[in-house]
Amino acid sequence: MITELAPAKINLALHVRARRPDGYHEIETLFAFCRDGDTVTIAEAEQDSFTITGPFAAALTGEGTNLVLAARDAFATAFGALPPLTITLDKRLPVASGIGGGSADAAATLRALGRLQDVAVEKMMGMALALGSDVPACLLGRTAIGGGRGERLTPTAALTDTPVLLVNPGVAVSTAQVFAAWDGVDRGPLGTVAESRNDLEAPARTIAPVIDDVMALLSAQPGVALDRMSGSGATCFALFDDVTARRGAAATIAATHPDWWYLESTLA
Ligand code: C5P
Numbered sequence: 001m002i003t004e005l006a007p008a009k010i011n012l013a014l015h016v017r018a019r020r021p022d023g024y025h026e027i028e029t030l031f032a033f034c035r036d037g038d039t040v041t042i043a044e045a046e047q048d049s050f051t052i053t054g055p056f057a058a059a060l061t062g063e064g065t066n067l068v069l070a071a072r073d074a075f076a077t078a079f080g081a082l083p084p085l086t087i088t089l090d091k092r093l094p095v096a097s098g099i100g101g102g103s104a105d106a107a108a109t110l111r112a113l114g115r116l117q118d119v120a121v122e123k124m125m126g127m128a129l130a131l132g133s134d135v136p137a138c139l140l141g142r143t144a145i146g147g148g149r150g151e152r153l154t155p156t157a158a159l160t161d162t163p164v165l166l167v168n169p170g171v172a173v174s175t176a177q178v179f180a181a182w183d184g185v186d187r188g189p190l191g192t193v194a195e196s197r198n199d200l201e202a203p204a205r206t207i208a209p210v211i212d213d214v215m216a217l218l219s220a221q222p223g224v225a226l227d228r229m230s231g232s233g234a235t236c237f238a239l240f241d242d243v244t245a246r247r248g249a250a251a252t253i254a255a256t257h258p259d260w261w262y263l264e265s266t267l268a
Helices: 067-079 101-117 121-131 135-140 175-180 201-207 210-219 243-256
Strands: 002-019 025-044 049-053 085-090 144-147 152-155 163-168 224-229 236-240 261-266
Touching: 002 101, 002 135, 002 163, 002 224, 025 101, 025 261, 067 085, 067 101, 067 121, 101 121, 101 135, 121 135, 135 144, 135 152, 163 210, 163 243, 175 201, 201 210, 201 224, 210 224, 210 236, 210 243, 236 243, 243 261
Parallel strands: 049 085
Antiparallel strands: 002 025, 025 085, 025 144, 144 152, 163 236, 163 261, 224 236
């Protein structure tokens, strides 16, 4: 049995530079990963099966094709038939929320299959991009600058052990819709993290105005070093000076917005 963590992905910064003729956008982003997320478990079995467990299982049940199965099928197409596998996805991250849930699950599936069949991660980057723009970054799984659609990856220094709090107000946001609502203004390249931004924050706020409330609450918390929206939202995150400050902020969120989802973690 092989278990792989599918960690929550955070875009510490995300600059949208241009619309491309192929319908995607040219971005410059700084990917980082948490120490918590979904898990994908695979084991050889008599016949193929796929089970989703965890607090967000219901959000995916009945969905056409899960990215986990798409990843399994892409792997088999590229590297040859797989033995029958039972695959379990423990879905702990909210769906369509800007922290790469589906992409992380696909990447974790590829990593697990790579371990099972002795295939190096580097050989799976092409199929990862075909599964989604964030899947190569999730497959690499370490702090990196991403160019192109997010697949041109340059590993960079990590903020390892930094306490982080993720907060989602319970609104699923479509990545395609948020990119489509971008105003087309190139606001310039990535600088330092502090000087950078998430250019998808403004368009996402027009689609899900509750993001304003999340950002306002996070930025008012003591001990916040950086607060921003991740990806195309609606999950926002704050980095904290220490764990005590993060715990205090989490307690405030729980008390004031019991219907919001949050995750206390640290950066990997
Ligand atoms: O690659 P992925 O399937 O995750 O992208 C979902 C949608 O988000 C795309 O169909 C596209 O509309 C938008 N997108 C984009 N530019 C990117 C990444 C995603 O326009 N760099």
